[in-house]
Amino acid sequence: MTSKARAILLSLLLCGVAAPVLAQVSSKAPPPVPAILKTAEARDIHSYAQPLVARVTHIDLDLTADFTGHKMTGTAALDIAAAPGAKDVVLDTKGLVIHGVTDAKGKALPWSLGKADPILGAPLTVTLNGNRRIVVSYDSAPDGAALQWLTPAQTAGKQKPYLFSQGEAILNRTWIPTQDSPGIRQTWTARIVAPKGLKAVMSAKMLTPNGEPLPDGSRAYRFSMDKPVASYLIAIAIGDLTFTPLGKRTGVYTEPSVMKKTAYELVDVEKMVAAAESLYGPYAWGRYDLLVLPPSFPFGGMENPRLTFATPTIIAGDRSLVSLVAHELAHSWSGNLVNNATWSDFWLNEGFTDYFENRIMEKLYGKPRADMLADLGWSDLQDAIKDAGGPTGADTRLHLDLTGRDPDDGMTDIAYQKGATFLRTIEKAVGRPRWDAYLKSYFARHAFQSQTTAGFVADLRQNLIKGDPKLEAAIGIDKWVYEVGLPDNAVHIKSAAFPAVDALAAAFAQGGPAPLAKWNAWSTPERTRFVASLPRKLSDERLATLDKAFGLSAQGNSEIRFVWLELAVANRYQPAVPSLETFLTEQGRRKFVAPLFKDLMAQGDWGRPIAKGLYAKTRPLYHAVTRQTVDGVVK
Template sequence: MTLLRSAFFAAAVLLAACRAGEEGNRADASPGEMTVAPILTSEDALDVSSFAKPLEARVTHVALDLGVDFDSKRIAGTATLDIDRRADAKEIVLDDKGLEIESITDGANRPLQWKVGAADPNLGSPLAVALNPDTKRLVIKYKSAPQAGALLWLTPQQTAGKKAPFLFSQGESIENRSWIPTQDSPGVRQTWEATVRVPAGMTAVMSAPRSAEPITQGGESVFSFKMGHSVAPYMIAIAVGDLAFKSLGSRTGVWAEPATLPAAANELADTEKMVDAAEKLYGPYQWGRYDVLVLPPSFPFGGMENPTLTFATPTFIAGDRSLVSLIAHELAHSWSGNLATNATWNDFWLNEGMTTYAERRIVEELYGKKVADEQIALGIDAMNKAVKDNGGPSGADTRLHLDVKGRHPDEGSSDIAYEKGAAFLRTIEANVGRERFDEWLKGWFSRHAFQPVTSKIFLDDIRQHLVKGDKGLESKLMLDRWVYEPGVPPNMVRPPAGTFAEQDQAAAAFAGGSTAPDWTKWTTDERLRFLNRLPRSIPKQRLDALQNAYDLNGIGNMEVRYAWLDLVVGNRYDPGIPSLEQFLTSQGRGKFVKPLIKALAKDGQWGRPIAERIFAQTRNFYHPMVVRDLEELKLAQPASQGAKSTAP
């Protein structure tokens, strides 16, 4: 890039940034009125996980007109892309992962030449479209493949209600290119709209407000949606199924299958209070409504922060609202992640670390400091385990700023981004004071609303608006060490020393031979700490004592059940196998499923036959991104409908 061209684009970015700030609060702005979000030109904003070349030509708006076909497991129709281009640009490069392209024309219906390049096993393929001098719009007619990596098609029997099939998408990090032909990079923010046709009697929801009332005619229903704010492409999401809605407050509500809706609504009763608490901390909620979609149990994540409509796993429904910090986390993403978004997956921590910090602050505001301190302590435990699992204190993937070049960006994702990132922000807060830190954080979201951000932008902003040249504070904070170096710096601030003292003492006593403690008055977090602090190697009779005391094989809290099943697998505890099989075949949350099946697969004599049997039953039930990771284990089909369980 020449110096003159660099100067031109720098000026264009500055102008776009100013205009984006002017338009930022206009949730009702139409796509034609919205200003293009800025594109970053610095080296650290180069997205190695996308084929796009946005400095030459970029997508600014996506209009989808699609039909959902459950029989063929395809989404098909057209994607109309508005583009912003350099005058001399000869082509635009999109991201493609298995799309079946029928034709590409310009806005005047003139055919355009296009070519799908060589496939990368992680990223898919570049889709290069030749541009005429006056091309400003592409119309792409296409179909998604039946095995599209973002989409899971469920039969009625695989849903909670068992009445109708179900479809949902999961786009983060780079899977939306398997059903939407666009530039699938978080640094290329786009406004979008969609018209979706589904079988009559089914309901479609998307991560945008409805722009018209649904229409049913013949054998189909038509739903329309419109997102006026520019968002990262991975935030475009869809779900179709037997769905019902219940209001939770003036701007909050829950969608779920009718069989799940009452329990989901009860669990989510504090959602409106969470929005109020988050606004108090971080400034106005800028997305209009905040609704939650509770999906069938196959959903691979705890939650996904799709704008206006968080997608959530039903495994957070414990009956006592003890796991709703999950919703606090996804709500916090409305600021950290959705408002100011990592420009590339190297800086995933800017989404997740800031959100985890904010989640704990919302929890503290609603449920008290003790609860927040306990969740922080559990987070530090998770961070320490992630450091160990990622090569120890010198492991490259224990850095906040990652290098995902040459691999799928999900490979770099771990609790480091979440918990080391949150610990970093708590450490800054402790050094400057909460009031001063909150003022900076509100300013961060205001200054970078609807924009991509990088670690460098974050550090520059901290230095300009918080450190302000104070060399002593700069030295104390160890900013660059936290972001760019592996391990956990020594200045990390920890929760109060007495946090979980009772549970830690009880775990030590049980390990020494004492009876199982009475935990009836303990919270879920306290029970988790106790189980996770037990030795990893425990004799059968001591596991029997735990099972007899707490009925862990049948416990309904999925987080506690998972902590127990980790001990079951690690100790070849046969009485836990029926519970393990039921757990792994009834939900598909990757956080639970992947570690347990991987641990089973490593135990060739005892565990691998169990893993093979379970995976044979569930590979069409788990989301493709979970299947992708488990397929690396090369689990064979059981020889004769599976090796028999060793459970009595």
């Protein structure tokens, strides 16, 4: 045995993977290939994996976080389910430095790294030689897109560095050599060594809450996910973290300096879990905790199992933006329990979840508030259709053709809002009790499995439509999922509160007074609606009156600040530029950042210099997900 092989085997033993366990694993018959993976619709064009030949079923990670070199270094031990006669297993990688591959006993295995594709990365092909467990020794690259290494200055506490990951859609291959395809679900464990004074958390059960002390002052944290999940849901964060319980099975991690206001904001999380369970069945993941991250996190939230990652832009001080938490919680059923098998079917995650989110909000906060959120979503859908080229745009379909494209191209409000509207349309056609019973049975029937659009459509017809031609015609399933635009039977939930808001916005635009008394009584959705519905052409006088009355440029609510800045940019309103620059510098949420840079670029000789100068400063602060989108805008 070579010294490197001994080191790898020792690493495995330190991970708790003892020889008897290896023997037990190798004695089991490989699990059967999930039926969905045998269908043509489940072929993943964004992965090199060949799951019908050999697929990953379990991962054991043993990694050290190198904050100096900005890399994760160590091993990934993979259990492989191989078809009879399979010679190789093909893994997804992007930018990884592969040091070697062995079997479970440390014997070297032949491997090769194929030609790299700009989107997909490079295939890692390993010759199995009859083995069902392989060990890959590697480093991630300092610029690996999934990982963002923050300086102390980029954190709330300003004292210690921070690391977090974002794996969706196909970024986890930049730090884990596995089959990075949503249809290939895998269980996993991890041993993570974090520097002295920093705590590691992951999207799994934490086995060592305080870590195991090591001689150099660092600590080893251990985690286990015993339920098969899509690889993009493996997530990690390391930083100066503290924890506050919110309920018997809920809590929040964040930096100590912002914990008090964060815990206040999230006080209803335990109630949300109970509300979700009352709708669609038991929560299957044990605990539901949140990690509120530094501002550069590129999304509102990420539904990592057991540990939702969330942006600090939801911390508004008045609990008005917690619908995002309801959304990420709903993913525990739609997206985690049952997930999309390919990225062409992203709507199966987000459309279901957006619908489910609204039902949680209705149950906890009442129908008027839920209706306002749904109505705002309808407006977002109209904008998304316009951005996709209008009603005939190819990307207005739910089931997308992403051939040759980055899967991020399909992550638009079409998936979210058209998907949710489709489900509301079904609900209207069959009635809420029947629809709820179907959804609950759907999640139970497909628990811990992936799904395709074709699979869902077949299930819908078999278990809900049941051959009823009138119901089939009333819904128009194929038109919704496979055709462009928005079908005529789309259900538009209209808020009873918004007509009065719209009337006041129209009156203000015509020179009327700012409705300060109404503003003070309004909820965040009403305030957002008021600003968003104002004409894109207003005088500086009207804009100044608006800003002075409502303090919009200094607004702490990120949703209201965003719609105000969109209005200001559309009018080339110079006094709002300092607020715009601050907003784009202090947070990196793609939902806010990308549209504002796009709006600036559209303003020609006024906006382009602002956009280019500002992006030169802010780009290093953003996660790769945000940079990738904005790079295509600011040219």
